[in-house]
Amino acid sequence: MSEVPGxxxxxxxxxxxxxxxxxxxxxGLTDHAQEALGELVYVEQAEDGAxxxxxxxxxxxxxxxxxxxxxxxxxxxxxxxNDALTDEPELVNQSPYEEGWLxxxxxxxxxxxxxxxxxxxxxxxxxxxxx
Amino acid sequence: MPDKTPxxxxxxxxxxxxxxxxGWDMPLHYGSxxxxxxxxxxxxxxxxxxxxxxxxxxxQDAEGYLRRLLANDVAKLDLPGKGLYSCMLNEAGGVxxxxxxxxxxxxxxxxxxxxxxxxxxxxxxxxxxADFAVVVRERAAFMMLAxxxxxxxxxxxxxxxxxxxxxxxxQAPFTCCSDGDWFVARTGYTxxxxxxxxxxxxxxxxxxxxxxxxxxRPCGLGARDTLRLEAGxxxxxxxxxxxxxPLVSALGWTVAWDPAGRTFIGRAALExxxxxxxxxxxxxxxxxxxxxxxxxxxxxxxSGDGAVxxxxxxxxxxxxxxxxxxxxxxxxxxxxxxxxxSCDARIVxxxxxxxxxxxxxx
Numbered sequence: 219m220s221e222v223p224g225x226x227x228x229x230x231x232x233x234x235x236x237x238x239x240x241x242x243x244x245x246g247l248t249d250h251a252q253e254a255l256g257e258l259v260y261v262e263q264a265e266d267g268a269x270x271x272x273x274x275x276x277x278x279x280x281x282x283x284x285x286x287x288x289x290x291x292x293x294x295x296x297x298x299x300n301d302a303l304t305d306e307p308e309l310v311n312q313s314p315y316e317e318g319w320l321x322x323x324x325x326x327x328x329x330x331x332x333x334x335x336x337x338x339x340x341x342x343x344x345x346x347x348x349x
Numbered sequence: 350m351p352d353k354t355p356x357x358x359x360x361x362x363x364x365x366x367x368x369x370x371x372g373w374d375m376p377l378h379y380g381s382x383x384x385x386x387x388x389x390x391x392x393x394x395x396x397x398x399x400x401x402x403x404x405x406x407x408x409q410d411a412e413g414y415l416r417r418l419l420a421n422d423v424a425k426l427d428l429p430g431k432g433l434y435s436c437m438l439n440e441a442g443g444v445x446x447x448x449x450x451x452x453x454x455x456x457x458x459x460x461x462x463x464x465x466x467x468x469x470x471x472x473x474x475x476x477x478x479a480d481f482a483v484v485v486r487e488r489a490a491f492m493m494l495a496x497x498x499x500x501x502x503x504x505x506x507x508x509x510x511x512x513x514x515x516x517x518x519x520q521a522p523f524t525c526c527s528d529g530d531w532f533v534a535r536t537g538y539t540x541x542x543x544x545x546x547x548x549x550x551x552x553x554x555x556x557x558x559x560x561x562x563x564x565x566r567p568c569g570l571g572a573r574d575t576l577r578l579e580a581g582x583x584x585x586x587x588x589x590x591x592x593x594x595p596l597v598s599a600l601g602w603t604v605a606w607d608p609a610g611r612t613f614i615g616r617a618a619l620e621x622x623x624x625x626x627x628x629x630x631x632x633x634x635x636x637x638x639x640x641x642x643x644x645x646x647x648x649x650x651x652s653g654d655g656a657v658x659x660x661x662x663x664x665x666x667x668x669x670x671x672x673x674x675x676x677x678x679x680x681x682x683x684x685x686x687x688x689x690x691s692c693d694a695r696i697v698x699x700x701x702x703x704x705x706x707x708x709x710x711x
Binding site: 257 | 366377378381382383571575639640641643661662669688
């Protein structure tokens with residue numbers, strides 16, 4: 219069973235989203251997502267300052283198997299990318315909820331956060347997908 | 350429903366991620382494909398390759414049949430125990446499959462072909478056999494293990510029958526030895542030393558358990574693919590197929606042109622291609638930029654466009670490498686189209702890595 223922390227929200231595309239004290243939203247891949255992708259060997263980040271609509275492809279993660287798009291779970295302006303992933307993409311596998319975060323976004327519409335699942339709903343979603 | 354090898358339950362129990370490969374439910378990895386890769390480069394790993402198809406060819410015409418069927422020449426196998434790599438071609442010179450053929454006795458050969466091509470291979474081999482006094486027999490009741498790595502033979506030797514042990518340790522690459530249903534060949538698909546072993550199911554399960562207990566690491570198809578890519582070994586269906594000849598697949602060295610009178614299937618087409626000069630070649634690529642090259646991506650060279658046939662991340666070199674088919678006179682640098690970007694790459698001569706050492710300028 220993969221780990222689902224209670225302190226953040228989740229998308230159906232297996233991303234997590236956490237509103238931080240500075241008003242920015244941190245985004246990453248869930249434990250389930252990193253497990254399904256396999257070991258990451260390259261992360262292609264979007265440009266700082268890019269404006270993203272919800273659902274835009276903003277990052278490409280390449281695992282030993284294949285390349286996959288990561289879609290913005292909420293809209294906003296890209297404020298920061300996790301530079302550590304340039305040399306250590308495996309952080310996404312090793313620490314998906316902490317050191318392996320992907321980007322921070324300044325949200326354009328905070329209401330979009332409310333539309334995401336909480337941990338219980340995401341766990342339920344995972345269980346149903348597996349079923 | 351995909352087929353399951355005799356080790357299926359063990360793979361699942363070991364926590365393997367299973368994938369469908371050529372109609373077989375096979376382990377992709379047991380947790381970390383990259384660690385498995387390094388284990389084979391540095392120590393020893395064991396692979397379940399029971400999906401591979403073992404075919405025995407026997408009878409008084411066995412040699413004549415194989416000299417007609419294969420582009421390489423089994424007449425080179427002057428003594429029992431020798432093996433060679435060959436392509437099996439169609440009349441147009443396209444590759445039906447690549448395989449290893451071993452001579453076990455005067456009129457007794459063992460051929461190991463790929464899993465995904467099993468049906469077409471057996472159909473073709475049976476059809477060609479109609480003109481020869483041979484028996485072509487698939488040995489589906491056997492299973493096959495590959496034990497590979499610099500420490501593979503030393504660690505696995507105690508697990509072999511005593512009567513085979515010394516012979517197996519001393520045998521040269523591409524030779525084999527047998528005892529009863531045990532068949533041990535010094536071959537592999539990783540660029541490291543090791544054995545490929547064909548045995549009955551009970552023996553094979555025991556051997557797997559003993560090898561794992563001896564510290565030989567179970568490895569999945571993921572590591573097998575990155576190991577063979579680093580070793581510059583072609584993968585059927587990806588680097589070559591029925592529409593490509595050995596001459597455009599870096600496999601010209603496996604075509605035995607002499608003696609000129611040996612009319613193997615596909616010879617006429619290959620001779621014509623050789624006379625005209627092949628239009629393409631299969632080369633190695635090293636990506637200079639960041640990113641990962643993948644099968645199917647476009648390659649732009651000064652001599653025209655080509656395509657990546659196998660690409661990925663090299664755990665040994667810590668960068669992306671690939672095999673690609675490009676125009677015959679392409680040299681030097683090129684660009685690979687990775688999504689929206691043109692990334693710089695360098696044309697090199699595989700293998701990239703052999704026996705734990707990087708052989709290209711990294």
